[in-house]
Amino acid sequence: MNQKSTGTQGAAAGDVLLKVNGLQKHFPIRKGMLQRQVGAVKAVDGIDFEVRSGETLGVVGESGCGKSTMGRLITRLLEPTAGTVEFEGRDITHLGVSGMRPMRRDVQMIFQDPYSSLNPRHTIGTIVGAPFRLQGVTPEGGIKKEVQRLLEVVGLNPEHYNRYPHEFSGGQRQRIGIARALALSPKLVIADEPVSALDVSIQAQVVNLLDDLQDELGLTYVIIAHDLSVVRHVSDRIAVMYLGKIVELADRSSLYRAPMHPYTKALLSAVPIPDPRRRSAKSERILLKGDVPSPIAPPSGCRFHTRCWKATRICTTQEPPLIELKPGQRVACHHPENAEDQAPQDTQLLSAAREAIELVPVGRDEAPAGQGAAAAEPATGSEGAAAEGTASGE
Amino acid sequence: MTELHKSGAAVGEVVDASPAPTAFLEVRDLKVHFPTDDGVVKSVDGLNFQLERGRTLGIVGESGSGKSVTSLGIMGLHTAGQYGKRRARISGEIWLDGTELLSADPDHVRKLRGREMAMIFQDPLSALHPYYTIGHQIVEAYRVHHDVDKKTARRRAVEMLDRVGIPQPDKRVDSYPHEFSGGMRQRAMIAMSLVNNPELLIADEPTTALDVTVQAQILDLIRDLQKEFGSAVIIITHDLGVVAELADDILVMYGGRCVERGPAEKVFYEPRHPYTWGLLGSMPRLDREQTDRLIPVKGSPPSLINLPSGCAFNPRCPYADVPKDNVTRTVRPELQEVGGRHWAACHMTQEQRERIWTEEIAPKL
Incomplete structure (x- = not known):
């Protein structure tokens, strides 16, 4: 069971690299002079999953x-309240700082x-050379040469070695972060919202970069x-979380084609589709009402039952x-x-x-016309005229 | 009386200079420049568009393309005069329902702001005042423009909160912003902006800070309210999905200028500018079969102080060398009509663009 970590080629593709069992993290809420614990935010409340070598798990x-x-928790930046995290068959849940190094x-x-x-x-x-210094590793040819190679790998100019972060744009900075993460050729990379702070066109560049690096270096990702559209694009398997629990865990095509959990279904139907023709299509959108309940006192039984139509x-x-x-x-x-x-x-x-929920037909033109104030404006009758008016004069 | 007020001396002069447009909102050659120590930041540099009541215009672009600056310009929020000198240099014309706003008396614009035109901001937590209750803030917005007693205004606030879907509005009207969730705050802000039945509503990234399920609720709400009130709506966003849901017309901005403008259908199905192609190719899409790779726009957005010469998009454009004589690097392209109510600013010929789109881009999307 105890797989010996032998360099980067340790685990063959498909082997379980990371195994999480009953993982919990409760943040205590303390009150009063004595700081007694009066409750807990159950941020993660018992989740199990595995990540196989070479795959991408989207969350x-x-x-x-x-x-x-x-x-x-799985990178051990936080101490779990309960449960175990196994990496390559080794329990790392309670390793100390030096044990984790x-x-x-x-x-x-x-x-x-x-x-x-x-x-x-x-x-x-x-910044990019820090992992080498901290780990006491001297790469072949020296740290500087290796850092410059890494910068080139992530698509930056190696001559920018001596520049400061403020001299770079958001997308370039994210590439620096990626270069740093890749410095020690890790087996598992956890990316927490790697593209959400970036502009659309830059997002695509970084997504493609992550893709290429996975192919070249055989990386395993948890993204x-x-x-949801970014996650679908990058992931092999996807875990859907709701209030500290995994409600559905499936391979990409099953999840997007035939979601089983009502929450997954609602989540998928809420994504705005960049296609104006869809507005007049007969598709329906599930509109969940209200907000996510508080993780301090999650609903009993199934946590989604307060918003579920079933x-x-x-x-x-x-x-x-x-x-x-279903398999997978x-x-x-x-x-x-x-x-x-x-x-x-x-039943x-x-x-x-x-x-x-409310099922709304996607498409405002569907609804019966002449409902109140809408008719006051030249909305339906003089559509053509209004359209012409909107066109600007040169 | 009000008529008299509207045609103040300052307003009258400009009305004579150029004919008032027939459109409800018309922006002509709008320029917003910010002088800084490093140079002049040309956030918006010559923007034209029109909008009718009951229609929705989507303004799309990356950060720094001038979307928000445009909306603040229309609202007259750049020219806060009380600090002595203007922070922004604004030129051009903004006509709202027959009144030119840029040359109008600030007091007059102030009367319009909130009543004729209102705005929904991206981050409701920083747009709402943390010290006052939601109700107080809505009542204030109402009483600025309506001479009513507090009780009536409060009733109106409860009514609006109810309309935007806040449960138990008569109780929640006395809540503070921090007691609301993100989605509810955004609803409260929508209630506040609609309390005076504005004819123009500007929503600046109204759902960017929200989760996807809440986003769906808010988009639905904006759509319903527009239908009910018949207002003109400008929705500013970087998310093409959001504009596709709401907008009748789309204006794509790049480097402070409009690069493509047209009906939503045209911009999505027959885009005629390489930047629009890039935006469409950058997006992973849930409604399509999985593609292997996204087609990003290379490089990063330009600095607004030193825009590239010629076409601002030329350093990132894969087709910059298609037009002859290096024209993309020397001459700035003007908007040209490429179809019914559809304009694009590109040096390539119609045929070239049509061919590239149908043969090279569209099949890959």
Whole structure:
């Protein structure tokens, strides 16, 4: 079981590289003079998954679902409350700082904000070379040469070795962060929202770069993001998180083609599609009402039951386990979509469920015209005239 | 009385100089320049567009392309006169319902702001005042323009909160912004901007700070409200998905200028500017089969102090050498009509662009 870490080619593609079991992180809430603990923010509340060598696991969810905390737990930047993290078969859950240091070579992180994750007083040569100095590694040909090679790998000019972070644009800074993460040729790279701070055109450059590096260096990624289209583009498998739990874990095509958890379905249907013709198409959008409940006191049973349109009594009392309903697709739901009902005896919908969502036809032109004030403007009748008017005179 | 007020002396002169347009909102050759120690930042450099009531214009572009500066310019928020000298140099004309705003008396514009035109900002937490309740802020916005007592205004605030979908509005009206979630704050801000039934609503990245499920709620709300109030809406965003959902017309900005403008359908299906192609190619899309690679725009956005000569996009344009005589690097292209109500600013000929789009770009998207 104990796989010997033998350089970068340690694990063959497909082997389990990272295994997470029942991982929890509760942040205590303290109050009063004695700082007694009065509660806890259950940021991550029992999640299990595996990451195989060479794959990309995407983690999606709304803000506050615990995806970033999860990333920090598996890189051991935060101490888990419970559960285990195994890397290459070795339990690293409670390793101390010195115990973790050799592991840091193999597990690296790319941060979201390229402005706050680079020290403004250091040159990029120092920043990208820091991992070598900290680990006491001297690469062939010296640190400077290796750093310049890395800069070239991520698409920066190696001559910029002596420049400072402020001299670079956001996209270039993100490349510096990537070069730093790659310095020690890690096996696993955790990227927390690697492109969300970047402009659209730059986003695509960085996504392509991550792709190329994976092909060239055989990297394994865990990419945390809130943008479902970016996650689909980069991931092989995807975990959907809601309030500290994984509600669905599946390979990319199954998840996007036939999502089983109602939350996944709602999340996918909420993504605005860049296609104006879709507006008049007959597709419907599931509009979840309200907000995500507080992770301090998550709902009983299934955490999604307060916003779910399929919720029945069992959902309020029993927490659905994350089970494999289809090869490669694990779902935690009593009444999944696109699969057999897990609690068929329980059919009585909760009263809240009936009002949980609104199905809106995507396309405003669909709705019956002449409803109130809309008719006051030349909206329907003189469409042509209005259209002409909008056109500017040269 | 109000008529008299509207045609103040300062306004009258300009009305004579150039004919008032027929469109509800017309922006003519708008320039917003900021003098800095390093040089003049030309955030907006000659922008033209028109907008009618009941229609939605989407302004798309990357950060620094001048989208927000344009909207602040229309709202008259660059020319805060009380500090003595203007921070921004603004020229051009902005006609709102027959009134030219840039040359108008600041007091007059002040009366229009909030009533005729209102704005939804990106970050509701910094746009709402943390010391006052939501209700207080809406009541204030209402009473500035309406001579009513506090009770009536409060009723109006509750009514608006209810309209934008805040549960228990009669209770939540007394909440402070920090007691609201991000989506609810954005709803409260929409309520505040719509409390005076403005005819022009400018939404500057209204959903960028929100989660995708909340974003869907807010976009839906904006769409419904527009239908109900018949206002003209300008939506500013970098997300092509959002404009596709809402906009009738799209204006693509690059380096402070408009590079392409036209009906949403045309801009998405027959784009005629390489930058628009780049934007479309940069986006991973959920509605299409998985592609292997995105087609990004190379390089990064230009500095607004030192715009590249000629076409501002030429250093990043893969087709910069298609037109002859190096014209892309020396001559700045003007907007040319490329189809019905569809303009693009590019030196390539119509045929070249049509061919490149249909043969090289479209199949890869």
